[in-house]
Amino acid sequence: MKNCYWMWLILSLVTTATLAQNPLDPKLLRRADKLAHKFVIVDGHVDLPFRLKRRNFRLEREFLGIPLQTDDGDFDYQRAKRGGLSAPFMSIYIPATYQTEGGAKEFADSLINLVEGIAQAHPDKFALARTPAQVEANFKKGLISLPMGMENGAPIGNDLANVAYFAQRGIRYITLTHSQPNQICDSSYDNAPQQSPGHCLALFVPQVHARLRAQHVR
Secondary structure (H helix, E strand, O other): OHHHHHHHHHHHHHHHHHHHHOOOOHHHHHHHHHHHHHOOOEEEEEOHHHHHHHOOOOOOOHHHOOOOOOOOOOOOHHHHHHHOOOEEEEEEEOOOHHHHHOOHHHHHHHHHHHHHHHHHHOOOOEEEOOOHHHHHHHHHOOOEEEOEEEEOOHHHOOOOHHHHHHHHOOEEEEEOOOOOOOOOOOEOOOOOOOOOOOHHHHHHHHHHOOEEEOOOEO
């Protein structure tokens, strides 16, 4: 699979550079479309779960057109299929307010439940994926995979056992913090003196086959 990703990356870069020079060439557009649907394309961060949660989304309210079809936001099923997106990582985004008000773990669980609900409600379109092999298997079936990553490690709290808990729930990477320092590390948005001891988490995470994501950290 690694070779497949590298091949896609090289071909996409060559095609993108060529299209930049000839943006309206129908032949090149067809080539780009063919490549996009031939190889697995992964998006590492899609904010759909938080957007749906903020709108008080319910799966039975499909008249809203989300996540199947909508002009809002940056993701829906029809646009993903048309563009060849195979595995958009659903971002389990936790606002920094939960670090002071509490409830970060519960909020994270609610977003994970929402993603699981989408896959269960539309098994002909979406499927969960926790491994590259599952992404490839879904791709062969014509399904869009929904892997998950956590944006802001606040739900870990002061208990490293929560790393394993969220790994079991399907989280495959953790962005340590976001707009404010938390118990893990400091935020690049904040100018306060460094104060968060994150080394324990850095040592623990690889044991549960999750990954750390250094965006927003300082």
